[in-house]
Amino acid sequence: MKDRTARLLNRLVSAELPISIKALSEEFQLSARTMRNEINELNDYLSQQDFPLVYSLRGKGMKLQLNKKEEEMLLATLKADKKNEFLNREERILDLILAIGLAKDKVFLFHKEEEFQVSKSTVDEDMRRIRELLKEYGVNVLSIPKEGLILRGKEKSIRTMLYSIINKAIGTVSLTDQYKNQSLKQKIIFRYIPITMISKIDRIYDSCISASEDNYYRKNLVTFTSICIARFLNKKKIENTIWLKRDIYTNKIIEVFVETVFYTFGIKDALNEFNYLTFILETLNQQDMNTSIDWVQAQLLSIQLIQHVENETHIPFSKKEEALQEGLYQHIAGLLNRVRYDVQFVNPLKHNIQKDYEVIYEAVKSFAPVINKLTGNEISQDELAFLVIHFSTSLSELNQEVTYYYRAVVICNHGMATGKLLSENLKELFNI
Numbered sequence: 001m002k003d004r005t006a007r008l009l010n011r012l013v014s015a016e017l018p019i020s021i022k023a024l025s026e027e028f029q030l031s032a033r034t035m036r037n038e039i040n041e042l043n044d045y046l047s048q049q050d051f052p053l054v055y056s057l058r059g060k061g062m063k064l065q066l067n068k069k070e071e072e073m074l075l076a077t078l079k080a081d082k083k084n085e086f087l088n089r090e091e092r093i094l095d096l097i098l099a100i101g102l103a104k105d106k107v108f109l110f111h112k113e114e115e116f117q118v119s120k121s122t123v124d125e126d127m128r129r130i131r132e133l134l135k136e137y138g139v140n141v142l143s144i145p146k147e148g149l150i151l152r153g154k155e156k157s158i159r160t161m162l163y164s165i166i167n168k169a170i171g172t173v174s175l176t177d178q179y180k181n182q183s184l185k186q187k188i189i190f191r192y193i194p195i196t197m198i199s200k201i202d203r204i205y206d207s208c209i210s211a212s213e214d215n216y217y218r219k220n221l222v223t224f225t226s227i228c229i230a231r232f233l234n235k236k237k238i239e240n241t242i243w244l245k246r247d248i249y250t251n252k253i254i255e256v257f258v259e260t261v262f263y264t265f266g267i268k269d270a271l272n273e274f275n276y277l278t279f280i281l282e283t284l285n286q287q288d289m290n291t292s293i294d295w296v297q298a299q300l301l302s303i304q305l306i307q308h309v310e311n312e313t314h315i316p317f318s319k320k321e322e323a324l325q326e327g328l329y330q331h332i333a334g335l336l337n338r339v340r341y342d343v344q345f346v347n348p349l350k351h352n353i354q355k356d357y358e359v360i361y362e363a364v365k366s367f368a369p370v371i372n373k374l375t376g377n378e379i380s381q382d383e384l385a386f387l388v389i390h391f392s393t394s395l396s397e398l399n400q401e402v403t404y405y406y407r408a409v410v411i412c413n414h415g416m417a418t419g420k421l422l423s424e425n426l427k428e429l430f431n432i
Contacts, residue, residue, distance in 0.1 A: 004028065004086035004117075005042050009064075012042075012054060013071055018061035029089030034119045049077055087184070092116055092126050093133070094169050095188045099149075100141060101162050102192035102230050106148035137161035138304055155231070155238050156276075156303050162227045164296040167220070193226050200264055201225050208257040220284050220295070225258075228277055229265055238276045239318075254281050279322060283329055297336060297374060302328040305367055309391055312363035320394040327390045335383060339375040347382035354385065357392045364388050405431045 008028065012019070025035045039062060043053045051074055054064045066074065087095060095116075099107045113123050131141055139153035139161050151158050169185045190198075201222050210218070231237075258278050262270065284295060302325050310317045317324055338344050347353070354361050364387050371379045408426060412419035426432055 004088075005038055005045070008038055009042055009045075009074075012062065012064040013066065013074065015063075018057045018063040020061035024062065031119050031121045031125070034122050037119075046074075049074070087116060087188075089126060089129075091184060091188060092118075092123075093130055094165065094185060095191075096126060096130055096149075097134075097165055098162070098188065098192040101151055101158060102227075102234070104234055108148045109143070134161060137164070137300060138307075154303060154307070155236060157300065158236075159224070159227055159231060160296055160299050160303070162231075163220075163224050166223060166227070167296075193230050197229065197265075198222060198226050201229070201261060204257060204260045204264060208260055209253055217284065221281055224280065224284065225261060225277065228273075228280075229261065229267075232267065232270070232273060233265065237270075238273055251278070251282055254278050257281070275322070279326065283326075294333070294336065298329055298332045301332050301336075301371065301374070304370065305332075305364070305387070308367045309360065309363040312366065313359050315360075315395060316398065317391060317394055320397055323397075324390060324394045327393075328387070331386065331390065335371075335379075335386075336375060339371060339377050339379050339383065342377055344380045344383050345386065347385045349389075350382050350385040353388050353392070354381075357388050357395075360391045360395070361385065361388050364391070403431070408432050 008024070011024070011027070021032050021035055024030075025032050028035065028038075030038070039054055046053050051070060052065055054062050057063050096107075096112065099112070109123055109127070110120075113120055116123065127141065134141060134151075137153070137160065138157045139151055142150050142152050144150060153161075166189060169189065170183075202218075205218055205222055209221075255278055258274055258281065262268075262274065267273070280299075283299070305328060306317055306321060306324055309315075361384065364384050365381075368379050368384060408430075410419050410423045410426070412422055423432075
């Protein structure tokens with residue numbers, strides 16, 4: 001008997017009163033149609049074992065009437081006959097997200113219906129909830145003919161989303177505790193991130209960082225690194241932005257850790273990926289980040305804010321993405337709590353910033369509702385001006401890199417040869 005059918009049987013056996021189809025559907029997170037199919041399968045099983053069947057009491061619900069001896073015999077038979085584990089809605093959603101984000105093979109919904117043994121309407125509801133869930137990460141799920149389900153969004157956002165989903169699924173449990181009371185959610189995770197990969201990265205942590213330390217930082221670092229390696233090996237790479245190596249932010253221990261991980265998994269010629277991962281692992285070790293949830297929020301806000309301001313102003317801030325994201329993350333890490341508890345800083349340069357960088361300020365201001373919703377409070381104009389400073393600094397750097405050229409037309413009545421000579425003479429004197 002399927003695990004889900006077994007749980008349904010246990011529920012009906014323990015119920016003193018009839019239970020409606022609607023109540024059972026909500027409890028087991030299945031459609032009414034799938035629940036009726038489950039009851040039919042359950043009755044087939046009960047019939048084969050010569051037990052009373054589940055029946056419907058008009059206007060009340062489903063009921064299974066057993067005497068004490070029948071109940072004991074049925075539960076004993078059930079214990080011996082239990083074979084398969086079936087997923088509830090929360091577990092199905094976890095499996096679907098990880099399959100779309102990390103599986104090597106293409107993911108099609110009709111395959112998942114067969115795998116989960118649920119109806120199309122049940123999986124459609126799962127997907128509706130997934131799309132709603134992923135909105136907060138700036139990630140969409142698309143269904144493409146012959147390609148199946150794919151994630152659409154910035155690669156940084158997708159990796160942050162996967163890290164957040166996995167962290168919420170396992171709670172305080174380390175992914176490396178695979179041999180002790182392995183939960184169903186851990187089993188789902190290990191389907192898409194092999195435990196052999198996680199164990200290798202954990203051993204590299206032992207050799208490069210600490211063999212005795214066992215804390216949230218270790219768990220978070222191993223988890224995020226595993227996600228990045230799995231995505232990269234599936235040819236899902238960080239966008240081709242310039243993540244320059246800057247010694248001021250480089251932690252040599254982290255650098256050696258990432259070098260060893262890349263060597264272990266045969267990753268070569270991936271400087272962009274290397275610089276990105278070292279930067280992210282550094283931010284995971286921030287002392288003012290109380291939980292992984294705070295880290296995810298700060299990372300997402302910095303990514304989303306850069307993208308929003310670039311879209312609003314048409315200034316290519318992504319060319320300075322590493323430096324800008326680093327500065328914004330450091331600032332937002334403290335900003336969230338300041339706004340949340342309304343202890344916001346006064347900015348003496350606020351009026352100058354609003355005047356001199358009006359376009360950028362208005363773009364940041366239009367992003368304010370996202371911060372307000374997240375913190376439950378309203379961010380002040382002073383704090384908005386502080387955020388603008390990070391963008392104005394990047395704008396100044398961008399302007400210094402711009403080379404300006406004159407555009408000119410040479411008209412000469414002595415012919416083409418003389419005209420070309422004059423053109424070359426002008427180029428010697430000016431940027432034309």
